[in-house]
Amino acid sequence: MIEQMKQTQFIGIVGHKKSGKTTLVELLAREMTDRGLLVGTIKMTTHDLEFDSLGKDTYRHRIAGSRLTLIKSKKQVAIFSDLAYFDDEQIRLIFQKCDFVFIEGDSISQNPKIYVVDKREPRADIAGEIIAIWGIQQNQSDMPHFDKEQIKELCDFLVNKYQNRR
Incomplete structure (x- = not known):
């Protein structure tokens, strides 16, 4: 089992509509949970x-x-709030017990990102650092790239990058 991380790491999952972002979030959540995170x-x-x-x-x-x-x-909690009242700091507090929080569609924050690639041209409107690419490799780059079957390897990359950085 992996040692608990000291601070929550927020990671954006970005790409075109219908590129596989939800699938990646599901796969990451399942694999990280299986590791005890x-x-x-x-x-x-x-x-x-x-x-x-x-x-x-x-x-x-x-x-x-x-x-x-x-x-x-008895089984769930839901929060309703106007966006003006519920800011990013309050969101961070809600997730403070988590090791990783994956944000599907987070193209505007400065959180690190995993870019989900498909056959379309890459989006140019992504803020923050792209730390990895997942999906079809379109060209050679120094960016860490993971094929769609490499979820364990992508999780290894994320844990190694963020677990001991705090």
Whole structure:
């Protein structure tokens, strides 16, 4: 079993729509969990979605003025908040017990990133450092590259890069 990491490492998973980002998040989460590490995930979306439903108690709480509403059952917890109230620091606090947090679609933060490549031209609008490439290798580069079957190797790379860096 791997020793617990000292601090949570946030890693963005970026690439084109339908390139395999969700698949990579699933594979990383499963492999890291099998190694005894605690994993969290975040899904970023550009869609203007409402996660709470009209008429539900939590919706009524928020309409009444609650800035942060949490619903807790015997098995799960969900938090509803306006983005203006819930900043990146609060998100980091929620995930503080995790070793790794994989953020699908995180193209704008300065978090390190894994770029999921497919046959399309690479995106140019990615902020932060790309630390590895996963998927179809399009050209030779010094960037660490992992084929789609190399999940164990990608996890080894991430653990070696971040476990003892703190």
